Amino acid sequence: MSVGPLRFGMSHEQAAVAMEAQGFICTGLQSETRHGALTRRADFRAAAAPRWSTAVTVYYRVPDLLTCVAVDALCGPQVRLDSLGLVGQVPSELTEQVFDYVTERGMSPTLSVEGDAASDELGFMLRAQRAGDVLLSRAFFAKFEGWAYTVHDCVPTTEWRVR
Template sequence: MDGHARESARLGVTAYYRTGQTLACVAVDVLAGPQVTLDGTALVARVPSEAEAWLCKHTEVHKLDLIYTHAADPGSGDLGLILRAQRAGDIVLSRLLFLIREWAENSWDCIPGEEWSRF
């Protein structure tokens, strides 16, 4: 792993870069980040099981890959995203990662540890 991060608390996003300043991943915070939709479906701040069910159906209908990280987070290299979980007070909601295919398919080795430690 050779990434580093720049967080913008004001925007509610964290950008992760590879060596050479190449943007490789953007994480959207549940509490402070923008809402992101795909085909009219909200992906941020959803109940994780509902977000996962939607992603499973979406990837099946559109014949896209469905992957799971070492932490059992669902994602798709074809879509360039992983749906993680983040604590929001007393509940847990979906945290969205946009990332390059290489990082999606090799998330444990590529995504910096500071992202995996967020919950």
């Protein structure tokens, strides 16, 4: 349903207001032409952060509906699933915790083709992002009913390029 103040289905204007209330500013709204269902992308950074940093990236579908959210492992805010922190964690350790969490609730954990933990029922994937010589978890969330089959199907090309 939501990732922090961002609710799936909200417009870009609503997302910008919600993020600004949390201390994040939009650094750009761009066309997203490399993934058929997604039409636009917006990047947000903390107000005091350098202009080049991106803490949260959101993706929209026609007609301007917030559909996907990616939270940066290095400068993004912490996102929790109950007490489980999903951002900036060691991926191998977090994968085990996510699998336990999902399994305990009668859902099926999955791995992406790149070995990233995911839950289609909960609509998220934990990607690995470089932080110098180590990897940290980058959380990707999607509301994909009616336009994709799995969370993996929702990840746009620009997101796969983040390493």
